Amino acid sequence: MNHISEEQLVLLYYGESTEAPAIDQHLVECEECRKEFRALQLVLNTVDSAPVPERGPEYGQAVWQRIEKRIGARKRRNFTQWWIWAPAMAALLVTAFLAGRLTHKPLGADVAKNQQQIRERILMVAVGDHLERSQMVLAELSNAPDHKGKLDITDEREMASELLDDNRLYRQTAHSTGDTAVANVLDDLERVLLEIAHSPNEVSNGQLDDLRQQIESRGLLFKVRVMGSQAREQEVAPSTKKDGKKL
């Protein structure tokens, strides 16, 4: 038998060799190959010393807590086809909000203040839901794998089209109520949603990169996440104002 190749030794090391008995026999007889195999073993055994940060037994629970909410959102998206009723709900909420602002009657200061808070909360609930859905579209495109040929983004494109109408409503409402922080994020989001909605159903790697760059260059995903969390916090704690003071 000739000397054993490095490839054969690697397969032997990992137990994948189909000629293990013959190679073993050769190693007994050939000191040169034996030396080569020892050198290989030494390197591969050394690789095991690369440290991995430890995660405790409670780690799985922590992971679950991080993803639980998003899984709930995806489940709703998958099984209840939110896009059928979401625009109508959104429009209803904003109409209620605007109607409340335009048709108010003279009221006592406390009552007016309470109604204003309720309307703000209605808007934040609607915007929070909208931002969560937008975040899904942005994340899907940002995390889409490289591909050979074209990538089908029909779902994302259709979702972006649906979200655009809602986004315009919310942005106008935020502008009219002077909530510039929300309005600015919705402004940026609208430009990107427009790009996605106007993209072809199938995109090349280059076109996908362009979309990703637009998302990344504006820091949009991050802004949407932060704004979405703030909206959800207000949803959970309606008695707390934006400046953190208790009412």
Added chain:
Amino acid sequence: MEVEAGSAVERARAGDSDAFRLLVEQHSRSIFRLAFRMTGNEQDAEDVVQETFLRAFKQLDRYEARSSFSTWLFRIASNYSLDLIRMRKRHEDKRERGTDEERDILQNIAMDTPGPDRVVYGAQVRDRVNAALDELSPQERTAFVLRHFEGLSIEEIGATLGTGANATKHSIFRAVQKLRKNLEPVVGHAR
């Protein structure tokens, strides 16, 4: 354990979120270890863990019990790690800086290696191993990590990477060659 996992998968498919929580709790640590070895970065590994379970949940209907649930999760985690590594490499400036840093580490370790203190020497070997793993291409690193640390067969690795048996073997061979080239000058001192 896999029988229990199988039952949990079935219940999760039927919309039982408690069953999916069990799967997350059961597999998170091993996915983190794999992700860290693939990406070499703790924050990236955390992202991989999170995204792996989100994708797994979304694709539960596509899971076929022919492979174990953990192997299926490894496949999702490996693919997402590959995407992350490739995305990172696309950012030219970061890649250049990273390569310089890796080169510095390799050079410094090569110069300092024969120190008398074995503790320091051990730390240097570990740094060198990490730097050597960073020198592998994304495909080589994935193939190597899945074979060396996770014990997946050539066939399973091929299924993950979408490559044939020969291409998979060659990725592993190239990875081992690069590791030997970078590590033999260091581990040789231990002989």
